[in-house]
Amino acid sequence: MFNSRHGRIGVTALLCYSVFELVGPAAEVFGQIAGGAGFAFCLVSLEFAVLFVEDVSFHKYGRWSDIGIAVMATIAENIGYRQLHASRRLQGSFSALWGAEPEEGEMKRTVFETEF
Numbered sequence: 001m002f003n004s005r006h007g008r009i010g011v012t013a014l015l016c017y018s019v020f021e022l023v024g025p026a027a028e029v030f031g032q033i034a035g036g037a038g039f040a041f042c043l044v045s046l047e048f049a050v051l052f053v054e055d056v057s058f059h060k061y062g063r064w065s066d067i068g069i070a071v072m073a074t075i076a077e078n079i080g081y082r083q084l085h086a087s088r089r090l091q092g093s094f095s096a097l098w099g100a101e102p103e104e105g106e107m108k109r110t111v112f113e114t115e116f
Helices: 004-040 046-056 064-077 081-098
Strands: none
Touching: 004 081, 046 064
16 A cells, blocks of 8 residues: 555555545444434434425425425435445455455356357
């Protein structure tokens, strides 16, 4: 990583990229847990969350039903896949930090046949 042939900018960019890629999955999983706990223990008001979403989006929604649909779509979009993806990224980060060997399968090479 600290190879001088990359130059100062290359080393700095690679270091920043590595740090953010290692910290990102842990921050995402923590945010999901904290957000879920906040709603479960009524630390975050649903009304406040709806108003925040509407205000951040520059008042795009004219009716409250539009805001409700947008909030439900946001919640439905984040159930399942994002949690699985974040946990796999976190697993990969820990494996990289602890120096585990990557588990790679063997790929069979195929040749494309060309017909003229």
